[in-house]
Amino acid sequence: MNDIPERDICDDVLTPPSRPADADRLRRTVLDRTSRLVRRRLWMRRAGLGAALAACYVAGVLTTRFLAPAPREVVTIPPPAEAVPLPEPSPRTLPAPAVEDWAARADDGERAALYRRAGDRYLDEESDPLAALRCYTKALSSGAGESSFSPEDNWLLMAIKNAREKEKRDAKNDS
Amino acid sequence: MGEPNERVARERGLRSAVLAGDERAWRAWYEEAYDPLYAYVLWRCGGLRDVADEVVQETWLTAVRRVRHFAPEEGAFAGWLRGIAVNLLRNHFRRTARRSTRPMPSENGGPTAAPADDALSRREGAERVARALAELSERHEAVLRVKYLEGRGVADIAAAWGETPKTVESLLTRARAAFRAAYGTPE
Numbered sequence: 001m002n003d004i005p006e007r008d009i010c011d012d013v014l015t016p017p018s019r020p021a022d023a024d025r026l027r028r029t030v031l032d033r034t035s036r037l038v039r040r041r042l043w044m045r046r047a048g049l050g051a052a053l054a055a056c057y058v059a060g061v062l063t064t065r066f067l068a069p070a071p072r073e074v075v076t077i078p079p080p081a082e083a084v085p086l087p088e089p090s091p092r093t094l095p096a097p098a099v100e101d102w103a104a105r106a107d108d109g110e111r112a113a114l115y116r117r118a119g120d121r122y123l124d125e126e127s128d129p130l131a132a133l134r135c136y137t138k139a140l141s142s143g144a145g146e147s148s149f150s151p152e153d154n155w156l157l158m159a160i161k162n163a164r165e166k167e168k169r170d171a172k173n174d175s
Numbered sequence: 176m177g178e179p180n181e182r183v184a185r186e187r188g189l190r191s192a193v194l195a196g197d198e199r200a201w202r203a204w205y206e207e208a209y210d211p212l213y214a215y216v217l218w219r220c221g222g223l224r225d226v227a228d229e230v231v232q233e234t235w236l237t238a239v240r241r242v243r244h245f246a247p248e249e250g251a252f253a254g255w256l257r258g259i260a261v262n263l264l265r266n267h268f269r270r271t272a273r274r275s276t277r278p279m280p281s282e283n284g285g286p287t288a289a290p291a292d293d294a295l296s297r298r299e300g301a302e303r304v305a306r307a308l309a310e311l312s313e314r315h316e317a318v319l320r321v322k323y324l325e326g327r328g329v330a331d332i333a334a335a336w337g338e339t340p341k342t343v344e345s346l347l348t349r350a351r352a353a354f355r356a357a358y359g360t361p362e
Contacts, residue, residue, distance in 0.1 A: 008351060010319070015323060016214060017222030026213075026228050026231065027213075030231065030232050034238075034239040038197070041193075044196075
């Protein structure tokens, strides 16, 4: 019989091994490697923040570019052209009633010619033989020697002259 | 109750600081946890220095990459680190076990004879301890750890765990028996 208590194997093999003398070298190496990863995390975070800010800026720029109203078109107004003097009214350009009105206010020397022109215009442009007849009659009444026939006379004027001639002849015969 | 809350608040703060890239916070955390982790890994390796160095290094690199997943309210940082180390050790010994089952060619072409070399035999002994520890349940491993690695007495463990000394003594006896069985020693 053995009085010495048997030593447990656990006490032998589970006793912690002594710390290696150069354990600090590994400690520093691992610290450096892990710290580098932490630092990288910081830079990644900053880079992420920077990228987010840049994205916001770009988004803002794009928004203002695409959503802002289009610039107003500049309309250049040309300087006013120099006033062109209106042509002097003339019997050639005025309408028949105006020429007739003009003839009524004209001097005696011009009146017969103006009525004649007003009559021509009534007949040719307005197709108004009655008005033309009125003007021709006034023209013949105003102008001396106008009753003589002319190749420029139109049918209405010739008919009036003819009638006036016949009237004169009849009156002479009667007297 | 005050102490765990304090610990949770502190470790939450450190985790947030590290996630924000605060190198000083990481350094403080590292310095605080390095020695206990190294001692634990070396113990779990049966004193195999090269394996302990490799596993400790890998544990810290994993920890710094995965610190976002560390939940202080679920356990202390030291325990989380130990969990990472245990996984790495398991993988390591699984790989070496696979290698050791393959017959190595000797000079005369047959399998190698049992190594007579002292260093080799020490290594084999250490690997045996490591494998035996790896086979234990979490609770058995924990009680052996606080008893042998941290050198705490039964009363101390009982107070820390909220158990009676008798319960702890009983647990310790069962843990030792489990270790002996895994190690291959007759009871």
